[in-house]
Amino acid sequence: MYYFLRLTRALDERAHVLQQQNKVVGGLFSNQGQEAISIGSAFALEKRDYVAPMIRNIGTVLVRGHSARDIMTQYLAKATSPTRGRDNSQHFGDVERTGVVAYISMLGTMVPVMAGMALGARLKGEDRVALTYIGDGATSTGDFYEGLCLASVQKLALVVIIENNQYAYSTPTSKQSLLENLSDKAKAFGIPGITGDGNDVLEVYRLAKRCIEDARAGGGPQILELKTFRMRGHAPHDNQAYVPKGLIEAWRKKDPIGRFEAVLGFGEAEKAEVGARVAAVVEDAVKFAEESPLPDGKEALQGVFEDDSIVPFTPWWRRDA
């Protein structure tokens, strides 16, 4: 867990440097301060389970078996990336190999999609839990409610982790909901809802494990709200000027990596040993991504539809023909 916390943080820091160098194509969404949620919950899943990450769940995909090269080639939109340069950011997965269901940008959507994954598994007689994450802001979407309505009455093995990082863009959670704990939204569906400390990786693991096992045992969908803080802006363009003074510093003291180091009793030697391993993996990923070719534009529409002959518009390379 400690290795993955450090790797996720290091990839995020390096991606921001690459973004400043104009090398990142498209959006960059930091997960700094939130890493424990992805990593603790991914450790609590079984290999056969399904998981749909969101933009800030890099740690989840790494734990599930995707590589640092996958992450960096996606950021740089290279031909060697999992989406072969078709999509920037981290919209990728591999249902067969890692159980990661590629997500889309429309907030809330992955709740009904993962309800469908859980239903599909049940119909096939497979013992699989489906887990997804959702931001505090995205719990205001219709899809969140529609997905959980279906999942609750069908008693689907679905776990929804609300990653309450206090802000949706510049909108504080208090402007999204009057609830103190967003896990209380579970009452609307008659399902269990609990809240925990999202900056304590062992607490995340313990609570996620409980929810996953309850869902697996037939207890139906579970909501787990984990409180944390988004330590950077929504994306690099956002300087967080709307965050009250002192709040970021207060949360920095609760940094999930520092807290876990204290639990582990790690001194400088242990930290440096893992740091060196992480640095080598990040260096390799950046080098590989930078040396990889950009995708050929002619391939852009391949794999978009099941039938590659379906082209929704005349692309530029066919216009002169």
Ligand SMILES: Cc1ncc(C[n+]2csc(CCOP(=O)(O)OP(=O)(O)O)c2C)c(N)n1
């Ligand atoms: C349905 C929908 N509405 C609006 C957006 C634009 N949008 C992207 S991220 C974001 C804020 C999300 O906030 P939250 O759900 O709290 O997640 P966080 O960014 O804090 O991780 C918005 C409004 C979107 N992607 N989808």
